Structures are given as C-alpha cells and as structure tokens.
Amino acid sequence: MSKLFLYVAETYHTKDTDAEITIKDEITQEELAKLNEAFKVCNLYHSITQIKDIVIENGESYKRYMSKQNLQEISRHHIPPERAVTLANKAVLNYASSIKTYIDMETRILRKKASQTALDSFNNICHTFYDKHIEYRFWSNFRNYIVHCEFPYTIFQGSIETGCKIICTKEHLLQFDNWKHSKEDIIKMDEPVDLPALVDNMSSLIYALYIDFFSYFATDIIKGIETYGDFCRRYDVKNPVIFKTENKDKLIGNHMQPLPIKELKASFDILKSNPNISISIK
Known part of the structure; x- marks a missing residue:
C-alpha cells in the first residue's frame, strides 16, 4: 500500500471569490489521529441536536395546527x-x-458513551422533572395512552363564523386506566382539555435535558478545544483543512478532509451556557 502524505492547509474566504486554499505544512499520521480524536464528540452533537430540534419543531407544528387561525382555514377550505x-x-x-x-436516544448514548454516574444523573433529572412538572408527567404517559387505548381527538364541531373545533375531553382521556400520576392532573384540567397548552413547558424541559447532556462530555469537549487550538497555533492556521495524497508532487485534485470545527465550537458554547459548569482553558 502506498504511503499517504498529509498536509495542513489554510482556507481563506472572501466575499468576491470562492474559498482559496493554501498548503502550509506536512503533518504526521499521529497528528491527524490526535486531531480526529479531538472531534469525536461532534457525532454526538449531531445526533442529540437533531432529535432535540425534531421535538421542538413537532411541538410547534402541533400548536400551529390546533391554532384558531388554522382551524378557521380548515373550515374555510x-x-x-x-x-x-x-x-x-x-x-x-x-x-x-x-x-x-x-429520552430513549439520550439514554442509549449515555449508556454507551458515558459513565454509569452520568446515566444515573440523567435519570435523576428526569425523575425530578416528572415529580415537579405536570407537562412532563402527562407526555411521559401519553404515548402509552395512544398505544393501549385511543387517540385523544374524536370530536369535531364545525362553525362558519368561528371555525371548527377539534376537541379532547377528560372523559375520553380517563378511559385509559394506566395514567399513573397523571390521572389526578387530568381530573383537575379544564374541559375541554387544552393539550397544546402543555407543549411549551415540555419542550423547555427537553431543551434543559439537551443542555445538560453536554456536561457529561465536558472533558472530551474541552480537551478537543485545547487540542484544536494547539494545532492551529503550531501551524499558524485559523481555518484548517487536511489534504491527503499519495503523490507529493501532485496535490491538486486529491482528497481534502474538512474539520467539523463548527460542531465542536457549538458543543463548547452549549457547555459554557450551563450554569453548573465552570470552564478553565489552558
């Protein structure tokens, strides 16, 4: 197998031209391996950020659908x-x-990538949210309600003047006999039940879990930032990419490896936003 030569290059971006790339120095396989290790947390960032965004966007979509304006559009059309x-x-x-x-994804990631202490901490936070927040209790039990009982909406009332109403009642919800601690919450709700009103606080709790998630990988994130910073200073680069080639005399057209700097910095910024984390960078 031919030897693979590695080079660090600087990327320059201007308003008027495409990115310009200047080869700076040759680097070793060991240096690249260390650099890649610095970015290992980025895969976790992608996974947990994507599902967090999906939760929040699904909540907003649900609220929009159930909004008075949209229900009027349903009647109009x-x-x-x-x-x-x-x-x-x-x-x-x-x-x-x-x-x-x-919840399942964060549990799986922590079980596989973090410590038992981290998983226990996450579970304790979830239990605290369950005990203190009606929204967390409700949505934790809601999917089982659908699987084992019924969908919440069964009543449609139409009106030309005010638009339609799609209604969920307490009686309908309480046909499910395994609401656990949510049963008393539902009994105390107004009639008809305003399920969209339970979205915002639940989405905020998911976001709180998301912020907390990065604390379990604080060492990896900070070490990654330090390693990347050391690399940039060593080779005097600000926006580095890695070139790989089997021919030292022909660099153009060979493989270029971008570095997920944006994701690493985003992970670090999220970590900094956690009020329970104190960071000291060398």
Missing part, C-alpha cells in the same frame, strides 16, 4: 371532519413520539 381529526391526532402523536425518542 371545507376539509372533511374525519381528515381534520386525523391530522390533529397525527400532529400530537408526532410530538409525543419524538419526546420518547429523545
């Missing part, structure tokens, strides 16, 4: 009642399912 109810149930199911997926 003569959407069949069965279809309108189905879309409401679809929207709320998407939100509830994505919440469970977030």
Whole structure:
C-alpha cells in the first residue's frame, strides 16, 4: 500500500471569490489521529441536536395546527371532519413520539458513551422533572395512552363564523386506566382539555435535558478545544483543512478532509451556557 502524505492547509474566504486554499505544512499520521480524536464528540452533537430540534419543531407544528387561525382555514377550505381529526391526532402523536425518542436516544448514548454516574444523573433529572412538572408527567404517559387505548381527538364541531373545533375531553382521556400520576392532573384540567397548552413547558424541559447532556462530555469537549487550538497555533492556521495524497508532487485534485470545527465550537458554547459548569482553558 502506498504511503499517504498529509498536509495542513489554510482556507481563506472572501466575499468576491470562492474559498482559496493554501498548503502550509506536512503533518504526521499521529497528528491527524490526535486531531480526529479531538472531534469525536461532534457525532454526538449531531445526533442529540437533531432529535432535540425534531421535538421542538413537532411541538410547534402541533400548536400551529390546533391554532384558531388554522382551524378557521380548515373550515374555510371545507376539509372533511374525519381528515381534520386525523391530522390533529397525527400532529400530537408526532410530538409525543419524538419526546420518547429523545429520552430513549439520550439514554442509549449515555449508556454507551458515558459513565454509569452520568446515566444515573440523567435519570435523576428526569425523575425530578416528572415529580415537579405536570407537562412532563402527562407526555411521559401519553404515548402509552395512544398505544393501549385511543387517540385523544374524536370530536369535531364545525362553525362558519368561528371555525371548527377539534376537541379532547377528560372523559375520553380517563378511559385509559394506566395514567399513573397523571390521572389526578387530568381530573383537575379544564374541559375541554387544552393539550397544546402543555407543549411549551415540555419542550423547555427537553431543551434543559439537551443542555445538560453536554456536561457529561465536558472533558472530551474541552480537551478537543485545547487540542484544536494547539494545532492551529503550531501551524499558524485559523481555518484548517487536511489534504491527503499519495503523490507529493501532485496535490491538486486529491482528497481534502474538512474539520467539523463548527460542531465542536457549538458543543463548547452549549457547555459554557450551563450554569453548573465552570470552564478553565489552558
């Protein structure tokens, strides 16, 4: 197998031209391996950020669908009642399912990539949220309600003047006999039940879990920032990329490896935003 030569290059961006790349120095396989290790947290950043965004976007989509303005549009466009109810149930199911997926995904990542202490801490936070927040209790039990009982929306009321109403009742919800601690919460809710009102605080709790997630990888993130900073100073680069070639005399057209700097810095910024984390960079 031919030897692979590695080079660090500087990337320059201007308003008027495409990116310009200047080869700076040759680097070793060991240096590249160390640099790649610095960015290992970026894969976790992609996974957890994507599911966090999905949860929040699903919540916003559900609220938009159930908004007075949209319900008026449903009436104006003569959407069949069965279809309108189905879309409401679809929207709320998407939100509830994505919440469970977030919890399951973070649990899986922590179990595989972090320590048992980190997993225990995450579970303790979830238990605290469950005990203190009606929204967390409700959505934690809601998906089981759909799986084992029924969809929440079954009633459609149409009005030319005010638009339609798609209704969830307490009686309908309480047909499920395994709401656990949410049963008393539901009994105390107004009639009809305003499920979209339970979205914002739940999405905020998911975001709090998201911020906390990065604390379990604080050592990796900070070490990554330090390693990347040392590399940039050593080779006097600000926006480095790595060139790989088997021919030292022909660099043009060979493989270029961008570095996920944006994701590493984003992870670091999230870590800094955690009020429980104190950071000291060498």
